[in-house]
Amino acid sequence: MDWFLFCIFLAATFAAGATGAMFPTGEWYKQLNKPSWTPPNWLFPVAWTSIYLLMAFAGARVAVLEGSAYAMAFWAMQIAFNALWTPVFFGLRNLRASLPIMAGLWIAVFGATITHWQLDLWAGLAFVPYLTWVSVAAALNIAMVRLNPDQKPLRLETL
Template structure:
């Protein structure tokens, strides 16, 4: 594995993750109805830090391999959806509008998991916790839509 590639993928991951600092949960999120199985708040930064390290490792292992075009395309797709979800959900407070982004993220992570696994077992395995976490996040996103039917998104002029 090329250590410089690892740091490039890690930088991309943490850049996407920085949206969490730009759009913190705040009082609005605390006031939402959430399912009883919502993970505790302390778990989110632990999981995302772990996931970002793992997918940077996976990307660095696979990027140098012949035939990695689809794996790299799915890697890019997942980090783009990852970066987009937080500003829509927390920034615009658009719970419903974040669902299609979450679906795209789930598809991208699934594609990345499969294509990385086809090229390198350890790289594919590194995506498995991400796939599990995004599956839980998607279920949580859908349940929050259901539990907060009257929640209105912010308008751009309200920002």
């Protein structure tokens, strides 16, 4: 594996992850109704750090391979949706608007998992925890919309 390439992919993942620091959960999130199966707060940074490392590993392994265009397109698509979801959900507090972003993220992660797997077994396996985590996140996103029907998003002029 090309370590310089790994560092480039890792920088991309942590840049996307920086939205979490820019839009923290805060009191607003604590006040929301959540399903009983919501993961504990400490698990989110642990899971995302692990997932970001695995995503960078997978991307670096596959980027140099012949025929990796679709895998790289899905990799780019998933990191874009990943970076977009947090500002919409936590920044704008728009639970409903975050749903189509989450759907796009799930499709992109599924596509990345399949296309990486086709090129390199280890790269494909590296995406499996991400696919699992984003499936839980999607279910949690849907549950949050259902459990908080009166939740109003922030208006842009209040930002």
